[in-house]
Amino acid sequence: MASNEQRIWNYLKSKGLNDFGVAGLMGNLYAESALNPKNLQQTFEKKLGYTDATYTESVDNGTYTNFVKDSAGYGLAQWTYWSRKQNLLNFAQAAGKSIGDLDMQLDFLWKELNDGYRGVLDLLRNATSVLEASNEILFKFERPANQGISVQEKRANYGQVYFDKYASTEKGGDVAMSNSPLVDYTLISPNKTSPRRGEIDTVTIHCVVGQCTVESLGALFAKSSRGASSNYGVGKDGRIGMYVEEKDRAWCSGGKDKNGNPIRVNGISGSDNDHRAITIEVASDTTHPYAVTDAAYEGLIRLLVDICKRNPGIKRLRWLGDKSLVGETDKQNMTVHRWFAYKSCPGDYLYERHSAIAEEVNRRLDAEILETEDDDMDAAKFKEMWLEMRKELQDNDAGQWSEAARAWAISNGLINGNGSTVDGEPNCMWADVLTREQFITVLYRFAQIMGKA
Ligand SMILES: [Zn+2]
Incomplete structure (x- = not known):
């Protein structure tokens, strides 16, 4: 007989979830129960004097009668709350199955998701990363006491193991856009529009106005009250953070003029810009000219090279420092926040280096192409x-x-x-x-x- 994990994967795939969705859900189930449907919450084994097996047996044969109200987590999803345990018990009895039966619990899980979590299910069908799917389950379905970053990462990592093992060989077949493999730290912000409208064809470099780390920038964007985010951030040490996946629009380049009126450049507003741009916040000084560290500058260049390599809409960077060219990405595909808002962003330090940034990124892209061509030596x-x-x-x-x-x-x-x-x-x-x-x-x-x- 197939292993529990194989059976669970096949079951969830057969229900129409995509690979990311199944992996994200399974990572959470693993964190709850190690995928053991007879799993009784560890702390209750001693308290109640039962093992996984004897608890299951006693519920099945009716000698243990406090299953619903004992507050002990049980089963694949560690159902704990009394009404959910009541429903699980009723479901098992109606099906004539053991309370610890894997197939019965999968059917019950599926019913719960359909009855009360349609939004979660939609996301699991269309998820574009394991992390996205895993966090959806964590925040909206499992809702454990600790939902911190380390828990998010741990569960997504569990899910990734299943993804790598079982996902179809055309991994990424589900995703139109990828994220940078250079990311050192991820904390997805609620401040985003998902998915972005249209193709990525622009990059917009911003300055943070603070010599921050990718973690502290992430903490800022994690607050919905902040109402702001960026796709990526580069910390003062050059490390790279991701806050909004590339498939989504970050809330980064919006703003008003000095009289509080909305600004459009060639009909394009700051938020329109973010629909087509990958936005990057770079740690900077808090005063003019908002200088960035050498490490942050190098991190920015590395990230931009990677973005150009992965996004067919931005094969190389073009910068003429000409606001009137906004939208004409064949001439200029870098924009700056100061064009869309009454702000000095990205600060003169980065603004004055936009030509040099484009030049260096293009130089590295050309060097990589030459290297690749050398690898492809042919007879001619x-x-x-x-x-x-x-x-x-x-x-x-x-x-x-x-x-x-x-x-x-x-x-x-x-x-x-x-x-x-x-x-x-x-x-x-x-x-x-x-x-x-x-x-x-x-x-x-x-x-x-x-x-x-
Ligand atoms: Zn800005």
């Missing part, structure tokens, strides 16, 4: 390089040691050169290779001199 490329090398060998450089022999060969007509001259001398291509055809010609001429041909 080899021929071209071989001819190039022969041209170098033909520049008539010859060693002093062969001087007498060369003079003799020329005076006897053994070697005549290729018809061109170098510094007034016939080009005899001294360092080039000799073909069999040339070899036999030289021999023939030698034989003629000797009167043998």
